[in-house]
Amino acid sequence: MSDWLERLERKAELRAKAGLTRQLRHRSPDDDVVDLAGNDYLGLATHPDVIAAARSALDAYGLGATGSRLVRGSTSAHGALEDRLAGWLGTEAVLVYSSGYLANLGAVRALTRPRTLLVSDAHNHASLIDGCRISGAEVAVTPHADVAAVEAALAAAPGRPAVVVTESIFSVDGDLAPLADLHAAARRHGALLLVDDAHALGVIGPAGAGGAAAAGLAGEPDVVVTATLSKSLGAAGGLVAGPAALVRHLVDTGRTFIFDTAPPPAVAAGALAALEVARGSDGRRAELADRAATVVRRLRAAGLEVSTPAGGVVSVTAPGPETAVAWAADCRDRGVAVGCFRPPSTPDSRARLRLTVNVGVPRADFDRALDVIVECAP
Known part of the structure; x- marks a missing residue:
């Protein structure tokens, strides 16, 4: 051997x-x-409305997207899903990825510039950890859900661009981050707040709009939300939600978006149908x-x-x-x-x-x- x-x-x-x-x-x-x-x-993965929507798109488009979003992979199903997600989450724009993992890698990288400090919760998901590592930025890992520690890390880097990185509902223990307090701390220091809403989307917040919305942060210009379509919506894929300028930047420069094959149209259509059910659930x-x-x-x-x-x-x-x-x-x-x-x-x-x-x-x-x-x- x-x-x-x-x-x-x-x-x-x-x-x-x-x-x-x-x-x-x-x-x-x-x-x-x-x-x-x-x-x-x-329980939406097998909901009849979701299956019917996916089946209809499968008949119309075939099995795969056949290319990246910027080549031939974008369909009307993807566009409709992004528009409805933005309305649900209360953000200017949404960009859909083939996975939540890639969405997190892309979001962290997009928010990082020279001298950026990433302040990351110790219980963050592996995709956020990997996003921080790949970004090449300095990372300060703070004790779990410790707002004072986040504030101290930001205060120790005056004048530097910074991003506070957290989940909303954490994937390991299922507890909720103190999002309003984290946002207040970030804003006092001119930092951004990145919230991974994967386990909160569809589960908490007004009409199930997630943890950021539940904390009153929907649409705030210094808040970026990521999430997956694979949990409460029973589909597959990921998303980045925030200001339109961020989405434009991701489309132009985001490697995990540009060089990845688009989610199948049937999955996008099924996720859209699941979204409509989830809002009223x-x-x-x-x-x-x-x-x-x-x-x-x-x-x-x-x-x-x-x-x-x-x-x-x-x-x-x-x-x-x-x-x-x-x-x-x-x-x-x-x-x-x-x-x-x-x-x-x-x-x-x-x-x-x-x-x-x-x-x-x-x-x-x-x-x-x-x-x-x-x-x-x-």
Whole structure:
């Protein structure tokens, strides 16, 4: 075996000993596992209006976009989706990407110029972390949700351009960032605020417009919002929302936009249909909040350490990586899919089960799944 392959095999062995091996599982259409692992919070991935819109666009355009957005990949479906997203989020403009990951990389890079300081929350998603790294800017990582630490980092760099980078609902523990206070701190120092609304869009805020809107920051000229279409909208893709000048800059210069194939038109059309359903889904959001509260109540009553969720993400602390993997596997063997987060995917070296609430799961199945999680607990 070649030396480089031997090194990879050795690294794989070390990961296995540490309980950090990952495994692909291929889901079949008739999979009957209760889903508390995916991010389809509002149950819209299989909504009939969404499927019908995607099918119609599939018939009209075919399978793929056939090119980047600037070549042949932009369709009327993409344009309509961007217009409706901007109206929903209360921003001047929106640009749709093929993934939320690329949207975050593009947004961070676009907001970075010489001498920029990026002030990044310690619990930020990997895409934000990678965006900060790729930008080449100086990065100050501040303790989680610590406004005073953010203020101190900004005060220590007077006169420099700066961007405060945060999620709204954090992807690991599901807690809500103090967005209004972060924005006030950023504005006092002339900094921008970049909010990744991936887990809040469709879940909180007026008509589900997300965490920035819930904090009263919609349309503020010093606020940029990113999000995915793959969670509450049940589709795929990402977005950057903000001033029209920013979107123009991204179209002209953003490498993760210019050189990437556009999302398939059927996906864009399906996401647009999901958006229309989501805007009028206050009942689904209320059910989501009720179920998240039920998770916390039931699991804490069983003696488990559980986060306090602001949306549909609830984390449950596990004793360690190997235990978390075994716990998740036992749940799956009993028909319940849960997320399993281990270092280095967690910001504090703690292993967790991550549960995501999907209101499309029948309530009886949801309640049974909580019983299984408790019964399989280490």
